[in-house]
Amino acid sequence: MRLQNKTALITGGSSGIGRESAILFAKEGANVVVVDVNGNGGQETVAMIREKGQQAAYFQADVSKAADCEAMVAFAEKTYGNLHILFNNAGIMHSSDDDAVSTEEDVWDLTMNINVKGVFMGCKYGIPALRRAGGGSIINTASFVAILGAATPQIAYTASKGAVLSMSRELAIIHARENIRVNALCPGPLRTELLMKFLNTEEKKQRRLVHIPMGRFGEAREMAQAALYLASDESSYVTGTEFLVDGGITAAYVTPL
Numbered sequence: 001m002r003l004q005n006k007t008a009l010i011t012g013g014s015s016g017i018g019r020e021s022a023i024l025f026a027k028e029g030a031n032v033v034v035v036d037v038n039g040n041g042g043q044e045t046v047a048m049i050r051e052k053g054q055q056a057a058y059f060q061a062d063v064s065k066a067a068d069c070e071a072m073v074a075f076a077e078k079t080y081g082n083l084h085i086l087f088n089n090a091g092i093m094h095s096s097d098d099d100a101v102s103t104e105e106d107v108w109d110l111t112m113n114i115n116v117k118g119v120f121m122g123c124k125y126g127i128p129a130l131r132r133a134g135g136g137s138i139i140n141t142a143s144f145v146a147i148l149g150a151a152t153p154q155i156a157y158t159a160s161k162g163a164v165l166s167m168s169r170e171l172a173i174i175h176a177r178e179n180i181r182v183n184a185l186c187p188g189p190l191r192t193e194l195l196m197k198f199l200n201t202e203e204k205k206q207r208r209l210v211h212i213p214m215g216r217f218g219e220a221r222e223m224a225q226a227a228l229y230l231a232s233d234e235s236s237y238v239t240g241t242e243f244l245v246d247g248g249i250t251a252a253y254v255t256p257l
């Protein structure tokens with residue numbers, strides 16, 4: 001098993017990428033702390049793991065709150081004795097996030113607080129725990145929009161993911177000699193609730209699909225597989241990367257017909 005004797009904390013573990021990663025990490029032997037604001041979804045993820053006889057516990061936290069982030073890390077150490085893998089994955093894409101002219105200040109602030117400050121707070125309290133464990137792996141979920149611009153605007157979201165990517169690079173350099181690796185997972189557009197709520201008509205979906213060389217949205221499970229690699233010792237020489245899992249979007253100039 002690829003994560004035997006490791007403890008992993010995954011934020012946004014109630015659905016999508018976080019849930020699939022929690023299930024996969026537990027299957028690979030990790031003790032998993034599922035963190036989310038959505039208690040029902042989080043408990044459901046934990047139940048799905050426990051019914052297979054694997055290890056998981058739920059902790060309710062809002063990642064934009066310092067006290068919650070401090071408490072989630074303390075919970076992981078108290079419950080499982082240590083923390084080796086920190087997956088800062090929770091994020092939002094607000095339905096009123098648009099271009100710079102029409103996006104309201106409160107949408108910007110909320111997006112930045114969860115998507116950027118949430119990653120910072122996870123690291124602020126998680127890194128000392130990883131040090132106590134002798135090192136570990138941090139995975140921060142950014143996005144392909146940290147690298148490419150889109151004509152369907154979501155200005156706050158895009159800016160937030162750029163921040164996650166650049167923050168991850170700096171963290172990787174600062175902590176490289178402490179046996180702590182930091183990578184930004186950059187998913188392409190996925191068939192998860194987060195994006196499908198935003199692309200709520202067939203026309204909007206097709207407008208995106210035309211840019212994906214593979215001609216389909218990604219699956220949360222495909223992101224979990226990438227996160228598993230970054231979490232495990234198989235990626236022991238991988239740090240500071242923009243780990244793109246995007247169906248070829250960022251490589252394409254013109255896509256196949």
Ligand code: NAD
Pocket residue numbers: 011012013014015016017018035036037038041061062063064089090091092093114141142143144186187188189190191192193194195220
């Ligand atoms: P999702 O909506 O299924 O999952 C996000 C989870 O984060 C939810 O369970 C939600 O309750 C939780 N969450 C939201 N705010 C929180 C907070 N303040 N504190 C704790 N938990 C909170 O979406 P997903 O697609 O699985 O998204 C996971 C990550 O992947 C996000 O960071 C998202 O931006 C990123 N991402 C998604 C896509 C996509 O197309 N779906 C593409 C690129 C990047």
